[in-house]
Amino acid sequence: MLKNFEPNKIFSITSKAPKYILFIFIIVISIGLLEALIISPEDYIQSHSVRIMYVHVPSAWISLGTFSTIAILSFAIIIFKIKSFVLIAKSLAPAGLVFNIIALVTGSIWGKPTWGTWWAWDARITSMLILALFYIIYILAWRIYDGSEKVDKLTSLIAILGAINVPIIKYSVDWWSTLHQPASISIFSKTSIHTSMMIPLTLMTAAFALFSILIFLMKYNTELIKIKNKGLDRL
Amino acid sequence: MYGKKVKLRLLFLSFIFLIVVLSVFLILKSLEENVVYFNSPTEIKNLPEIDSKKRIRVGGMVKEETIKLNQNQIRFVITDFKNEINVTYSGAVPNLFSEGKGVVAEGYLKDRNFFNAKKILAKHDENYMPPEVKEALEATK
Numbered sequence: 001m002l003k004n005f006e007p008n009k010i011f012s013i014t015s016k017a018p019k020y021i022l023f024i025f026i027i028v029i030s031i032g033l034l035e036a037l038i039i040s041p042e043d044y045i046q047s048h049s050v051r052i053m054y055v056h057v058p059s060a061w062i063s064l065g066t067f068s069t070i071a072i073l074s075f076a077i078i079i080f081k082i083k084s085f086v087l088i089a090k091s092l093a094p095a096g097l098v099f100n101i102i103a104l105v106t107g108s109i110w111g112k113p114t115w116g117t118w119w120a121w122d123a124r125i126t127s128m129l130i131l132a133l134f135y136i137i138y139i140l141a142w143r144i145y146d147g148s149e150k151v152d153k154l155t156s157l158i159a160i161l162g163a164i165n166v167p168i169i170k171y172s173v174d175w176w177s178t179l180h181q182p183a184s185i186s187i188f189s190k191t192s193i194h195t196s197m198m199i200p201l202t203l204m205t206a207a208f209a210l211f212s213i214l215i216f217l218m219k220y221n222t223e224l225i226k227i228k229n230k231g232l233d234r235l
Numbered sequence: 236m237y238g239k240k241v242k243l244r245l246l247f248l249s250f251i252f253l254i255v256v257l258s259v260f261l262i263l264k265s266l267e268e269n270v271v272y273f274n275s276p277t278e279i280k281n282l283p284e285i286d287s288k289k290r291i292r293v294g295g296m297v298k299e300e301t302i303k304l305n306q307n308q309i310r311f312v313i314t315d316f317k318n319e320i321n322v323t324y325s326g327a328v329p330n331l332f333s334e335g336k337g338v339v340a341e342g343y344l345k346d347r348n349f350f351n352a353k354k355i356l357a358k359h360d361e362n363y364m365p366p367e368v369k370e371a372l373e374a375t376k
Binding site for chain 1: 237241244245248251252255256259263267270271272273274275294328329330331332336339354355356357358359360361362363364365366367368369
């Protein structure tokens with residue numbers, strides 16, 4: 001069943017969804033920005049520059065989450081040959097890359113006033129740059145080998161091998177001494193971000209997640225239309 | 236269950252995956268010296284030999300009540316609560332540079348106890364809170 005989604009059926013759902021997601025996104029980001037820029041307090045040591053966190057951290061999370069999702073889908077594509085996942089994985093990549101770049105750029109902007117440098121070759125920052133390179137290679141492979149039969153396997157393999165980098169990014173701040181501070185939020189211990197700052201962080205994460213779903217659906221719909229135009233009724 | 240082909244593909248993919256993980260691990264392990272962004276004063280103390288021409292980074296906490304400002308020089312002590320190293324630096328320091336906070340100094344070792352910094356970076360911790368909360372925390376101490 002999973003193997004043969006009918007593009008027409010999916011398209012009837014995915015072509016309507018963006019409207020509603022855009023609506024919810026606008027509400028969430030409005031409240032999120034209000035919280036992040038005005039209501040939430042300044043930090044005891046960083047003062048107002050802490051507000052960059054509300055863009056930087058959600059972007060980094062989304063880009064990591066998106067790449068992990070692509071890798072899991074790719075695993076299913078290679079092992080179980082689930083064809084309908086191919087377009088989903090392909091359509092997820094652009095939003096992931098955009099958020100990865102946002103995380104790097106905002107990190108740089110945040111680094112200057114707090115650390116005193118725009119860039120440092122520490123393990124966290126370098127591994128995040130490598131993730132961006134993997135996104136670029138993944139998207140390029142789709143472009144270059146478009147139409148080839150092997151393109152599914154090639155791109156999936158890139159995503160699976162790139163996934164090795166994901167735990168390295170996560171644990172880089174624990175394994176090596178880095179300029180980047182360790183994680184503030186953990187499942188097993190108390191978070192070291194005050195509640196008044198967790199509210200905008202959560203809202204902005206939700207807003208960015210909605211936005212990446214929106215970009216994903218737009219890309220996915222375009223891909224479905226392309227397939228329809230080729231006159232195929234099955235993926 | 237799954238067919239023979241699925242199992243074969245799974246085996247092949249796991250094999251490639253394991254080899255790449257192992258290679259990445261070995262590469263990172265052998266490059267550990269370069270993967271770490273800075274060394275602690277204890278690591279400096281335990282160096283077999285010191286190279287005063289090599290640019291390195293030393294990191295730790297700025298020891299309380301050790302920052303001394305001269306006309307155009309700033310002196311302080313970096314500590315990891317086991318060993319300490321004296322640092323001299325002339326130039327601007329980042330806003331977050333202060334006593335009891337994290338710091339990374341980039342420069343040259345004079346000997347095991349003295350470090351001549353060319354660049355100072357502030358390292359901050361993972362705690363974020365409003366000033367009032369910080370004051371309340373201090374008050375209860």
